[in-house]
Amino acid sequence: MEQRTQADRDAITIEIGYALVSACFAGALAFGAVYGPVLAFSLSPAAGRALAVAGGIVAGSVFLLRVAHVLWRFARRPENDGR
Numbered sequence: 001m002e003q004r005t006q007a008d009r010d011a012i013t014i015e016i017g018y019a020l021v022s023a024c025f026a027g028a029l030a031f032g033a034v035y036g037p038v039l040a041f042s043l044s045p046a047a048g049r050a051l052a053v054a055g056g057i058v059a060g061s062v063f064l065l066r067v068a069h070v071l072w073r074f075a076r077r078p079e080n081d082g083r
Contacts, residue, residue, distance in 0.1 A: 015074045023066035031059035 034055035
């Protein structure tokens with residue numbers, strides 16, 4: 001097994017940063033899509049809490065799926081096979 005070059009380590013660092021930033025953005029959009037009606041309409045406090053919880057669950061799921069997708073896609077590139 002070969003040592004990774006500095007360029008390889010930098011590429012991995014950039015990809016992890018991209019995965020986290022894009023996942024935060026996607027999670028925020030998902031939360032806004034679920035919780036948005038509470039801000040736009042006058043809903044009951046119980047509905048607001050329920051949508052906040054649902055939005056948090058959806059946002060967390062979208063975050064994790066986005067990070068996994070970006071990093072798996074990066075790992076499958078031919079130039080990242082470790083040779």
